[in-house]
Amino acid sequence: MKPQPSSCLSMEVEEEISRHPCYSEEAHRFFARMHIPVAPACNIQCNYCNRKFDCVNESRPGVVSEVLTPQQAERKVKGVAGQLMQLSVVGIAGPGDPLANPERTFDTFARVKEHVPDVALCLSTNGLTLYRHIDQIVELGIRHVTITINAIDAEVGQQIYPWVFDEGVRYEGTAAAELLISRQLLGLELLASKGILVKVNSVMIPGVNDQHLPEVSRRVKELGATLHNVTPLIIAPGSQYEKDGRKAPRPKELNHLQEILGRDGMKVMRHCRQCRADAIGLLGQDRNQDFGLDSMEEDPTVNGRARALFQVELDAKIAQRIKAKQARQGLRSGGQTTRIAVATRGGDKVNQHFGHATEFMIYDTDGADVLLLGVRKIQAYCHGKADCNGDKNATLQEIISILKDCRILLCSGIGDAPRATLNKIGVLPLVRKGDIQEAILESVKYSSYFENINISKG
Template identity: 40%
Template sequence: MTMTPDTSRHPCFNKSVSGQCGRIHLPVAPACNIQCRYCNRKYDCVNESRPGVTSGVLKPLQAAAYLDRVLEKEPRITVVGIAGPGDPFANAEATLETIRLIRERHPEMLFCVSTNGLGLPPYLDRVKDAGITHMTVTVNAVDPAVGERFYSWVRDGERTLHGREAAELLLMRQLESIRGLKERGITVKVNTILTPGYNDGHIEELAKAMASMGVDMLNVMPLHPTADTPFESVREPDKAFVEKLRKAAEKHLPQMRHCRRCRADAVGLLGNDRSGEFAGCLSECGRTEDSACGGLKAVPVATAVSAARTHAFDRPHVAVASLEGLLVNKHLGESEKFQIWTRTDNGYEMIEERPAPDIGAGPKRWYALADSLSDCRAVLVARLGETPRAIMEEQGLLPVETEGFIEEALDAVYNAVDPRALQALRPKKRKVCAAGGSGGGEGCG
């Protein structure tokens, strides 16, 4: 399929239509594969306007039904975007399925996706085939020596990288992604977070590099320091400084100057966001069973867990290793604390957080952890080594490797006839961490 990118109805790529054409961001991508030092994702927030924030998270069928309801009240929507709250290609199947469902119902829509580029390369052909015409890739540096200061970690499949190695891999994937998008005729905007003391002397070099790859537009976004992040004390650049760097970059690439730093659930015109108004609708759709989503048909998804009634276990709770409280996505040994969840008459409830034992105690650490979780029937983690696995099982605590929504994993725990059926949720190919990562208590678990 040959696409002719249409910017005439895209308010981000064409400022002149920002007062007539609106956009909607569908929050179907909660997981993220990098941790930026300026980012604090929030999944139940209506009070902030910045990337990574949303009042809820939707599944593809729910997102399609939500769009239908929004269009009844805001027919000026011309662009459907997916921009988080994590990264769309850390949630590639949900992202592409959402677009497929909506394209069937609303073929007139433009489709736009925003990504860090790390997980995009394997999906380049599918992006084109899906009808995605506009992409935004966030690139904060084209020199790993600069880039390594922006990221706490980068997760590539089963590997978690840090420092220079992480920055080098991320940049390589970003360049591969941009090159592949342009080869497929897709319009590309690059977002760059202007961070004083980090990349403010690097902006023009970045603009030159992006221009040489055929990027269509550069959006130099001033850092807005966010609480509870490593960059929270970095000063925000003033408007004059931002404009100075934009003018330098403009010698190489057109500049976007009307960015509104949209939320992951943004709705409406750029200058009149209605995400707060539609937050209740989004939450309602997020509670809707897939079978009730407007007659939409789901792509069959295999499940490996029995849905039979639960046994009455002596241990009423489940421990969860989570970065943000929505997904199971932390390694056992990297978790400084565990969320404790239980089932009530009204669903699942997180009742407390418990600290993990200190790193460095060897197997004693895992015995101490098992003891602290003695009222839990299972501990849900993204990965763990063989030593902690054996100790947990010995102590009557089932360790379960899985990734995804916490409540879906809790369904599996509480509804399985035999909780060991949950082992089927483990990734098909699991590698134990090397060099101490067998679970010696040194932190990788």
Template identity: 50%
Template sequence: MKDCMSDDMKRKISEHPCYSPEAQHKFGRLHLAVAPSCNIQCNYCDRKFDCVNESRPGVTSEVLSPQEALERTTRILEQNPYISVIGIAGPGDPLDNDETFETFRLIREKFPEITLCISTNGLLLPDRFDELLESNVETLTVTMNAFDPEIQKEIISMVYYGGKKYEGREAAELLIQKQLEGIEKAVEAGMTVKINTVLIPGINDKHIVDLAKKMNELGVYIMNVMPLINQAAFADIVPPTDQERKVIQDACAPYVKQMRHCRQCRSDAYGLIGKDLSVEKQPRKKEFKPITISKNDEKN
């Protein structure tokens, strides 16, 4: 694949701790938990927001308003100037929450040089893509676990889209269609795209190399094969060993660059990767209940 990346984007990648293994030791990231609503239900996902003792995706000690997110950003950047990336990764799906875009607007106005990043399941990526461009988001992560609907239907139990609930193969086909369409649009627009893929033994482990080949065709920059955290409907599945994951990463590497230093961060993580300061320094200010149904579809 021809390298059409601008010098400015190459510099930003070199300073992005998730996209560059060298950057993880020098540059930090700040996740802003402003997006509680989610529009799909993955069988490995158990989103307990008010849980400071767990360190995994989908967990935060509080959900922030956009203004609170700006205040937190201002405070943390003053104390930790090595942070180069501001990201929104939940605890739900950022694109299912209007607060995501208001937060980006506030951050961009005050910190125009910071790199903005988002992590999404991709269902609404084509629908809200223009808003991402307007927000100057340059690095994008899409969680994609399969492009075969027969496999995907085993990983998700439902999808909410356009005021309708989808299940089974229909849900899987819809999600895959939107993910592929959104990834293609992002690459064509010059965004740097990362794919997160949860390695689920017995379900998608034999499919991941084919997924890597597909991502190569689309021009994805980097792929992060993450080990299953066995919980929720997948509580009885034994997670892959480090060696099992490495074998798959090595098999995928000829097709897509592999991220091997992921620590499966919380939705409110900040600091260097592997040295999350959020649990230690962020006090819990308010109580709230988990939201598992899309706010946008719940209204319909």
């Protein structure tokens, strides 16, 4: 049967997110984002976070190389915008919580708005103090806000948040969870009433909130959330969850949950990369090291006209892709889908060697439509020639377990040992380069390779 998207958004919303790589699957292939690390303090504690290893915000490690002042952030944004023409979004996501550092956060946004007015402003928060800052958000023209909501039931929430600190008072247990949840839902409702697009992030924590997240999704949709992004648990070293021995969900568990959420009509994000709080570039890339403050001019120049012309060209490419996709829908096979893994360094290309990949993009296709299911993170298999030729490598075995539900793997190169091991479990590695969508549709004809193979995919 034909792969189905999670849901449809209105034309007005689609237009507004058309250049936002975190909100739009199409945009993430062409447009870049920049996270500015100006907010070091945090006002809650999460059991998957250890502040000695940076704060976790938006359900991913808030790792940064350095925390910037608003003045430094202004200079860096101007420097990046002057060089990275596809930069379309500037956000603040940590490394703590931006609204636990409101002066630094809003000062930075005001500077960006003044000096690089063509970028969209994006804020990520745990939501504890969000309701206090709605007017500032509206006044600054911040149109995209992400709230991390892991539970709407305090009994579940207390297993995630040991304490919350607000206005000089420390709350613990269910009291902490009740306060945080009530503030999150209030903030979401207030933002939606102002027409601001809200993405809700949730961390999938097996044994804690995995069964509860459909209820979360339904509630935030009722309150006006535009998008729900569920990401797998990442456990910081030394965190409470590491001490408890908790494990991250397996890819098929995450995929199953995303499918459930989509059935309720919520638009589900599947291309999240759980980025650093100082990430720069396309999703799946991090070019922060290419834009060091030491190498920038004191007052970088931003050519607004050149940026506008460049981004119009990207808009045209996206429109062309959408048009081609609509044309293919008339050729729909109506048959079974094929699951395909792609090794990529970004840019919507098959351009990564199997041994160097640190993630795989997972797609389903029926030969006409191509649906992104999500991103599966791995450790790179190859750290030298010996590793690439060793079929007993423990990392390879872990990668095999992650890919075993796929039929085809597309990559720019692969060694003999991993090729043979993948074949044994019924995964066909194909060496390809170029556009991901074209490569997927071309590779489907090789599905007949499996017709006479009796393999349990697990």
